[in-house]
Amino acid sequence: MTVDLARRPPEPPPPLRGSLAATMYREYCLLTRDRTNLLLAIVPSAVYLLLFATSLANLVGEVRYGGRTVGYAEFTVPAVLLSSMLAAATTAGTSLFQERLGRMDVELWSYPLGTGGYVLGKLLVSTLLILAQTLAALxxxxxxxxxxxxxxxxxxxxxxxxVAALAFNGLYLLLATRFSDFRRFSVTINVVAPVLLFSSPSFYPVDRMAPVLQWLSWANPVTYGIRAIRDGALFGFGAAWPWLLVLAGIAAVTGPLLARSLVARAREL
Structure with missing residues (x-):
């Protein structure tokens, strides 16, 4: 008796829970086995906050924000946190190239690994790292x-x-899938990140920005990340929820796009 393999029904996709747990465990091992890299991932945001905020707090004094006067150090905390978040998102995007250059992507997609679990696992582990950075800085x-x-x-x-970590990790991972050359990705990220940070109301109120930068800031996703964290810290959920919705929308859009892009990459292997 012969079996027609062409007519055999396709195997069901692997369960999301199994792929998610496997990916999160792998990312956790990669992060924690080298304690030096783990410390370098968590400590810099706290050091930047200490050096930046304490050195400029006395120079600038206070700023007017949201109808109240706040100290400059308190005003800049969200910007320092988001700067570290962009650095962590860059590391997440770089990990895709490391897997590709080491041919680890061939091994990963040779196993029954679900795309949804793989994407969600990477996003969750990166988000947990950023929350650890945030707690250390705070x-x-x-x-x-x-x-x-x-x-x-x-x-x-x-x-x-x-929420901002999910959004920016998704954006950076999606951007990484659109590049085939690591050097171009690295140059692009290192040019774009400072532009995004300083064309947003990060270290200065929006009314002190040049008119052109004020217009650009509305198309800048970093603006919504900083506003969400800053308004949440200074005024609570009531002021932060519009920005949280924008960030949640970015995360909801980039997740499926990232999964589709990874599937397309896997088919090219």
């Missing part, structure tokens, strides 16, 4: 800077950080 802020937020504002700031 502990430093509480230690050396003179400001206190109510518990609800803390929750809003951390929620905004998590």
């Amino acid at each position: 502990v430093v802020a509480l230690t050396v800077l003179d400001f206190r937020w109510p518990p609800g504002n803390w929750a809003a700031a951390l929620c905004a950080t998590g």
Whole structure:
């Protein structure tokens, strides 16, 4: 008796839970087995916050934001956090090239690995790393800077950080899939990241920006990340929810696009 392989029904896709758990465990091992890289991923944001905010707080003093006067150190905390977030997102995008250059992508897609679980696992582990960065930086802020937020504002700031991390990790991973040459990706990221950061109301209020930059800031996703974290920290969920919706929309769009792009890449192997 012969079996017609062409008529054999396709194998069902692997369950999302299994692919997600396997990907998260792999990313966790890659992150924690080298303690030096782990420390370098978490510590710099706290150091930047300490050096930047304390050195400029006395120089600038206070700024007017959202109808109230706040200290400059308190105003710039979200910008420092988002700067570290962009650096972590760059690392996430670079990991795709490391898998490709080491031919690890061939091994990954040779196993029954679901695309959805793979994408979600990478996003979740990167987001958890960014939350660890944020907590370390905020502990430093509480230690050396003179400001206190109510518990609800803390929750809003951390929620905004998590949603922003999902959005920016998705964007950077999606961008990484559109490049075939690592050097071009690296150059592009290193040029784009400072432009995004400084064409947003990061270290200055939007009304102090040049008119052209004010218009550009509305098309800049970093603006919504900073506004979500800053408004959540200073005013709570009531002020942060519009920006949270924008970031959630970005994350919801980039996730499926990233999955489709990875599937297209896998077919080229």
